[in-house]
Amino acid sequence: STNVPMSQRSDYVDLCRNIIRDMDLYGVCVLDNFLGYQRGMTVLDEVLNLYNMGVFKDGQLVRNKASNNLKTIRGDQIIWVDGREDSCKQIGQLISDVDAVVMGSNKMNDNGKLGNYTINGRTKAMVACYPGHGSHYVKHVDNPNKDGRCITAIYYLNKDWDIKENGGLLRIFPEGWSDQVADIEPLFDRILFFWSDRRNPHEVQPAFKTRYAITLWYFD
Numbered sequence: 001s002t003n004v005p006m007s008q009r010s011d012y013v014d015l016c017r018n019i020i021r022d023m024d025l026y027g028v029c030v031l032d033n034f035l036g037y038q039r040g041m042t043v044l045d046e047v048l049n050l051y052n053m054g055v056f057k058d059g060q061l062v063r064n065k066a067s068n069n070l071k072t073i074r075g076d077q078i079i080w081v082d083g084r085e086d087s088c089k090q091i092g093q094l095i096s097d098v099d100a101v102v103m104g105s106n107k108m109n110d111n112g113k114l115g116n117y118t119i120n121g122r123t124k125a126m127v128a129c130y131p132g133h134g135s136h137y138v139k140h141v142d143n144p145n146k147d148g149r150c151i152t153a154i155y156y157l158n159k160d161w162d163i164k165e166n167g168g169l170l171r172i173f174p175e176g177w178s179d180q181v182a183d184i185e186p187l188f189d190r191i192l193f194f195w196s197d198r199r200n201p202h203e204v205q206p207a208f209k210t211r212y213a214i215t216l217w218y219f220d
């Protein structure tokens with residue numbers, strides 16, 4: 001699947017059915033080889049180019065619950081792109097492919113919804129870099145207070161990632177799964193979907209190698 005638009009891909013319907021089933025059963029869905037190697041690499045090249053241009057900003061400070069001082073407990077650096085910028089065309093193509101599978105899953109479901117949501121918008125793409133040296137993200141819920149975001153979609157860009165050496169595991173603690181957790185490695189060309197609300201508290205464990213991801217949040 002090189003430059004075939006997502007909705008024309010032969011496995012498009014299967015991808016959407018896969019998302020519908022996993023989101024209904026688990027509230028989490030992982031798809032590998034989402035864009036294919038070549039296109040994945042073009043997206044990675046654009047992200048590396050952005051990073052080397054120094055346009056990423058430090059993730060905002062978050063008060064450390066343990067102590068009352070404002071302490072950087074997240075080492076992520078982010079930049080928001082909408083995909084139409086000159087240097088973000090491939091990221092823009094990724095975005096429209098994620099849109100295609102999310103909207104496709106939304107329509108394809110018998111009740112025309114994905115988990116009782118009618119998706120009608122999304123944020124821009126948040127390109128995030130965890131610079132290594134133990135940078136992490138404490139356990140949190142993306143949308144704890146009904147801000148409208150219902151699905152989190154994260155596309156990972158990390159080639160030759162060795163979770164034991166490099167860390168950076170995403171651990172989801174799905175509500176109602178008692179003590180089970182979903183451990184997701186941030187592997188190159190992997191995309192992850194999960195409900196953004198309190199059903200899916202999650203954390204990014206300390207990363208010891210530069211770790212890139214692109215996140216989209218879908219609204220209903």
Ligand SMILES: O=C(O)CNC(=O)c1n[nH]c2ccccc2c1=O
Nearest residue numbers: 059076078128137154170202204213
């Ligand atoms: O990268 C991952 O695997 C998971 N990542 C997250 O859960 C995550 N969630 N919410 C954020 C808000 C602002 C900046 C970065 C983030 C962020 O990496």
Ligand SMILES: [Fe+2]
Nearest residue numbers: 140141142202
């Ligand atoms: Fe998150």
